Amino acid sequence: MTIANAKKIVAEGLTKIFPSPRGQVVALKGFSLEVEDGEFVCIVGPSGCGKSTFLRILAGLEPPTCGRCSIFPSPDSPPGKPLNNVVFQEYAIFPWKTVRDNVAFGLQMRGVSKKERLEIASEWIRRVGLTDFADCYPHELSGGMKQRVSIARAFANDPEVLLMDEPLAALDAQTRAVMQGELLRIWESDRKTVVYITHSIEEAVLLGDRVVLMTARPGTNKASFRVPFSRPRDLRLTGTAEFAQLNYRIWEALQTEVLKTMEARLA
Amino acid sequence: MSKSFSRKPGSARPAWLNIVLAVLGLAVFNGAFSLLGLWKSNWILAISVNFVLIVLVLEWLSSYIPVRRLSAYERILAFGFPVIMLAAWELLVRGGVLNPTWFPPPSRVMKALWELATEYDRFNKTSLLGRPWLIPQMYSQQGWAGVKALFGESHLWVTLMRIFSGFVAGSIPGLIVGVAMGYSRTIRCMLDPVISALYVIPKITILPLMMLIFTPFGETYKIVTVAISAFFVVLINAMAGVREIEPIYIEAARNYGATGVQLFRHVVLPAAVPMIFAGLRLALGTALIVIVAIEFVRAKSGVGYITWYYWEVLNPPKMYAGLIVIMILGIVLTYGLMAFEGVVMPWRRRREQRQVLDVPEG
Numbered sequence A: 001m002t003i004a005n006a007k008k009i010v011a012e013g014l015t016k017i018f019p020s021p022r023g024q025v026v027a028l029k030g031f032s033l034e035v036e037d038g039e040f041v042c043i044v045g046p047s048g049c050g051k052s053t054f055l056r057i058l059a060g061l062e063p064p065t066c067g068r069c070s071i072f073p074s075p076d077s078p079p080g081k082p083l084n085n086v087v088f089q090e091y092a093i094f095p096w097k098t099v100r101d102n103v104a105f106g107l108q109m110r111g112v113s114k115k116e117r118l119e120i121a122s123e124w125i126r127r128v129g130l131t132d133f134a135d136c137y138p139h140e141l142s143g144g145m146k147q148r149v150s151i152a153r154a155f156a157n158d159p160e161v162l163l164m165d166e167p168l169a170a171l172d173a174q175t176r177a178v179m180q181g182e183l184l185r186i187w188e189s190d191r192k193t194v195v196y197i198t199h200s201i202e203e204a205v206l207l208g209d210r211v212v213l214m215t216a217r218p219g220t221n222k223a224s225f226r227v228p229f230s231r232p233r234d235l236r237l238t239g240t241a242e243f244a245q246l247n248y249r250i251w252e253a254l255q256t257e258v259l260k261t262m263e264a265r266l267a
Numbered sequence B: 001m002s003k004s005f006s007r008k009p010g011s012a013r014p015a016w017l018n019i020v021l022a023v024l025g026l027a028v029f030n031g032a033f034s035l036l037g038l039w040k041s042n043w044i045l046a047i048s049v050n051f052v053l054i055v056l057v058l059e060w061l062s063s064y065i066p067v068r069r070l071s072a073y074e075r076i077l078a079f080g081f082p083v084i085m086l087a088a089w090e091l092l093v094r095g096g097v098l099n100p101t102w103f104p105p106p107s108r109v110m111k112a113l114w115e116l117a118t119e120y121d122r123f124n125k126t127s128l129l130g131r132p133w134l135i136p137q138m139y140s141q142q143g144w145a146g147v148k149a150l151f152g153e154s155h156l157w158v159t160l161m162r163i164f165s166g167f168v169a170g171s172i173p174g175l176i177v178g179v180a181m182g183y184s185r186t187i188r189c190m191l192d193p194v195i196s197a198l199y200v201i202p203k204i205t206i207l208p209l210m211m212l213i214f215t216p217f218g219e220t221y222k223i224v225t226v227a228i229s230a231f232f233v234v235l236i237n238a239m240a241g242v243r244e245i246e247p248i249y250i251e252a253a254r255n256y257g258a259t260g261v262q263l264f265r266h267v268v269l270p271a272a273v274p275m276i277f278a279g280l281r282l283a284l285g286t287a288l289i290v291i292v293a294i295e296f297v298r299a300k301s302g303v304g305y306i307t308w309y310y311w312e313v314l315n316p317p318k319m320y321a322g323l324i325v326i327m328i329l330g331i332v333l334t335y336g337l338m339a340f341e342g343v344v345m346p347w348r349r350r351r352e353q354r355q356v357l358d359v360p361e362g
Helices: A051-058 A099-103 A105-109 A114-127 A143-156 A173-190 A201-207 A235-239 A241-266 B015-035 B039-062 B067-094 B106-118 B132-142 B144-152 B155-183 B185-199 B203-214 B220-243 B247-255 B260-298 B303-312 B316-344
Strands: A007-020 A023-036 A040-044 A066-071 A084-087 A161-165 A193-198 A210-214 A221-226
Touching: A007 A051, A007 A193, A023 A040, A023 A051, A023 A066, A023 A193, A023 A221, A040 A051, A040 A201, A051 A066, A051 A161, A051 A193, A084 A143, A084 B247, A099 A105, A099 A114, A099 A143, A105 A114, A105 A143, A105 B260, A114 A143, A143 A161, A143 A173, A173 A201, A173 A235, A193 A201, A201 A210, A201 A235, A201 A241, A210 A241, A221 A241, A235 A241, B015 B039, B039 B067, B067 B106, B106 B316, B132 B144, B144 B155, B155 B185, B155 B220, B155 B260, B155 B303, B155 B316, B185 B220, B203 B220, B203 B260, B220 B260, B247 B260, B260 B303, B260 B316, B303 B316
Parallel strands: A040 A193, A040 A210, A084 A161, A161 A193
Antiparallel strands: A007 A023, A007 A066, A210 A221
16 A cells, blocks of 8 residues: 555444434434545535534544544654544634634644744635735625635644535535635645535536545435546636536436435425 | 605605694694693693604604715714703793702702712711812822722712622622533533522512621621622523534534633633623623612612612702712713723624613613
C-alpha cells in the first residue's frame, strides 16, 4: 500500500437506530465507506436517508448503534492536529464572535498563540474573499458570506478530513453556483480529504472524485460512481455533454430510491 | 360604495380641507364649552373630544409629511404629547376644573421638586441629593469623611445604595444557581419545584420574616429582601438562557475542540447573555419596587420614605416631586444597565438599535 492510496476513512457496517415514542427508527443500516487520502467523496441520497446521520457519526457527534468507523491521521501529521471538522448546513458560526474570531476559533481552542492564529485566520479570510469583513459580526453578513466564514473556519483549523453537511443547501441557486466555484478553488490549494453530503447530483459530480449513492431509509450503500473529469475543474464543466450524461446516469440509479421515499411519505 | 381611509384620486375631500374643518371644530367646541361653562362638570368628555380632534388633525397632517421626514415627525409627536398633556393639566387646574389640592399644577410640582432638591431637613438631618454644593467646603473642613457624611444624608444616595447592594447580592447567586440549573438536568429536577413555588410569592411579603431574622433595625433586612426579589428573577432567566442555547452551537464548539471551561466561556455564556440581561433588567425593576415599598413602611430615609412622608404631612406637590424622583431613578437605572449591555454584547449593538424599555408592573 502506497502513501498516495492510504485509507483515510474506514466505516464498516454503520447502523443507527433512534428510539422514538412510536417504536424504533432505523436511520442507517449497514452503511460502509472507504475514503482515500486526498479524495473528495460526495454522498447523495433521497432526503431522510440518513446521510447526515452518517456524517454526524463520522464527526463523533453521535455514537453508532453498531458498526465502526475510524479516521486515520497521516503518519507525518504533527501531534494535536484535529481528526475532523464539520461545515454545518446552518453555518453554526458564533453570532457573538467577529468573522476573525470565528475563523480562529478552532486554533484558539487548541491553544495556538494569538499572533499565529490571527495570522492563519487572516490568510483564510483572504482566501474566501472576506478581508473587508474580518471585524464584522455574522448578523451583518449575507447567507453566502456566513457560509464562507464557516468554510474558512474549517480549513483554518487544518483537520485530517473535512466533513461538509450540505453546506450550500441553504443558499439561493445563484449564490450556490458561485460558492461551488469558490469551494473548488479553495480545495484545489491543498486537496484535503473531504466527505461532502448533498442532495444535488450536479453539485456532487462537479465537486467530487467519487459519488456514493445511498438508498431510501434505512440508508445503506446503493451504488458508487467514479467521476472521471480532470482537475482543476471549474463551473465550465457543467456545460459539457459528458457532465450531463454522468448526471443522468446517477439520476437513473437514484430515481427508484427517491420514488420509494415519496411513497413512504404518502403512505 | 366601499369605505376606505386611503387617499384615492377623486375621493370626497382633500386632507387639507379635513384639517381646516377639524381645527375649526376644535375652536368651536372649546369656545362653546367655555362660554356655556360646561368644563367643570364635563371635563373628561371635553378632554376626550379635544384628544380625538387633535389626533385627526395630526393623522391628516402626516400625509403631507415627506417620507424622509416621517421619523422626525414621529419624534415630535412623542415629545410633544407629554408637553401638551402637562399644559392641559396646568390649564385645567388654573381654570378651576381640577382641584389643586390633589392635582397640584406641574409648575407647582416643579417648584416643589426644586425645594426638595435644595432644602435640608434639620430635624432628620437629611436632604434629597446630599447638598452637593457643600462638597468642596466639607472636604476642606473634614476631608473624605465630610463628603461621605454628605452622601449619607442623601435620600437618593441611600436608596441607590440599597438597590445596588441588594441587586448585586441577589443577582450573583441567582446567576450561578440559574446557570447550574440550565446546565445540569439533575440540579434542575431537584430545584425546579422549590424555585417555582417560591417564585410566585410576592417578594415584599417576606419583609416581616426578614425583620425577624435580621432584626428590624439597620439596612440588612432591607437589602436582603431586595436581594431575594432579584435572585429569583435573575435565576429563572439565566436558566432559560442556558437551556435555550441552540444545540448546533454546542456541537460546533465541541467539534472544534472546545471542552469544559472553554465551552462555557466561549459558547454557553455568550449565547445565554441576552436572556441573562433581560433577567437583570427585570430584577432591577423589581428591586426598585420592593425598596420603595420597604421605605414606605419601615425607613426614615430614602426616596420612598420622602414620598410617604409628604403624604403624611399632606404636602401633595412634594409627594408628586418624590414620585418624579423615583421615576427618574428608574429611568436612569434601566438605561444604565442597557448601556452596560451594549458593552458586554457588542454583537447586538448594531442589530437592536431600537430597544423597548422594560417597565415592570407594580
